[in-house]
Amino acid sequence: MANKKISIIGAGAVGASVAQVLAIKDVADIYIFDIVDGLAAGKALDIQEGAPHWGFDYKLRGFCTADEKEYENLKGSDVIVVTAGLARKPGMSRDDLLLKNIGIMKDVGEKIKKYSPESIIVAVTNPADIMAYALQKASGIEPSRILGLGGSLDSARFRTFLAEALDVSVEDVNAFVIGGHGDDMVPFIRYSSVSGIPIEHLLPKEKIDEIIKRTRFGGGEILNLYKTGTAFYAPSISIAVMVESIIKNKKRVIPCAAYLTGNHAKHYGIENMFIGVPIKIGASGVEEIYDLQFNEEDKAAWEKSVESVKKNSKLADDYFSGKIKS
Template sequence: MIQNPNAKVILVGDGSVGSSFAFAMTLKGLGRELGIIDVNTRKAQGDAMDLTAALTYNSAKTIYAAEYSDCSDADIVVLTAGAPQKPGETRLDLVHKNLAIVKDVVEQIMESGFNGIFLVAANPVDILTYAVLKISGFPKERVISSGTSLDSARFCDEIARYLELDPRDVSASIMGEHGDTSFPLWSQASIGGRHIDEWLADKTDDIEAAKKKIYTDVRDKAYHIIDAKGATYYGVATVLAKICHIIIEDSHSIITVGAYLEGEYGCEDIYMGTPVVLSRSGIQKVIEVPLNEKEQEQMQISYKALKEVQDQGMAKLGF
């Protein structure tokens, strides 16, 4: 596929995640233009100058501290703005303060005439992405959540570490909420055409114990990182750059992101992590993966937990 050389990306939120994303986009040489918006204008200006220096060893691009009016002709707006997750705090604890931030940001973006794709990464990402959908009035295909893309990357990595294989060869996903009610899609996980159970059986006599350890390490990794260094940002920044790459390249790639569900998996009017086909026009298709009985139960647990908080939060916004 041929990359769109004229792609314009606007980043809103130049914190740890945002600045790491901008760096990843610069190293990948994606698009012609990257604008950075932040309440701290000086920080955005400083990062733009710093990133511009890196262009000597990469492709040509314009990087600058942007204003909301610059969103008017952007192809993608990436939202990372929001209060950070603190030690001991769940992603859902962030909902009320970050909904107010997202409402203000999206209204200003829409005033510019923006008509591209929203990619949301601020937490709790499933609920905030739903808010972006409602506030913007955009079609569901053009409002995308990073969802469980990072969780799925971590899942593949932990499986590969356990089996001493290359994580790029692992096909496995985490689905549901990007948070504590997420769940591993063991029934569909495979490597090199073999089901994951066959690989685990070569390594251990207790497959279920191995699965439990792998998933626990995936689920709790964010909390360990936050406890150690205060925040997570490199992993999600790289995943966001990958999603942008797919959109800019129009590659129709399959990737696990947060997508709006309208009955898939028995879930309605909500964003949840699921594999999709992604292209330059957004989500082309939600892939409704076959779930076994346990996985379907886990999907419903995740759905109900998110829906309750979502309804409470959106009611405060007047929706």
């Protein structure tokens, strides 16, 4: 039986780190694609040469998409991770990247449609919820087989900061973030705990508010420290656990950008768009969406995030309709 296959489009810091983490997890063959000549092939070989120490037997290969024919190597991918796009620079919000990266997603989505329309897609490029939307429009792939990074990474940051404040193991912190993957994300306090003990019983409101703010701007904090690049270590493992849950059908429950329709759309107040909510991730992609109950404070924060996603989704619609250009 043929090995499972993961393709990663974009061999920058995030894409290469995802490839490394997935290689170490030893779950599938990994194909890396990038428009820069030699970059994907070089990183694939570099990771492969560490296999004797990391202990994996799957193969890595790299391809230069300056030659469009190389996209043929997407065929047969079980999962395609899309990290291609422009990176944020200091002073730039996730939303500043929007139109440029929508244009890139249009091109990538069309290639996926042509060469591997049966794949499950994980959108990583910022802002990931809008990029998932753009990839769906360009590829025509069933929305339940497309999910976006967001809550997986944001929740990891939230858990890290809570564990730090409480001086406890991060393994015992259960917390998550929903909403758009941007500055209006919603760290969900009422559902956050340490071994079942509510966070609100352990930290004063002022400290919780401080942690929420740090979580919302966690990517920007790292960007300002790096000066010339954006985060990639935490994003890579956050992406890898999503992909692993698909490949191994682990059915992990992780907040990610998912497409809302029907009763879920009515519940969350956003329809036919992608936004971060708790989902079950399995072999078929988004296998279940969970509806959360909001109090007044939660609902106000959620609705603010929804409006931001709706605004950016409208820009994507205008781009695809030809009303605006990147």
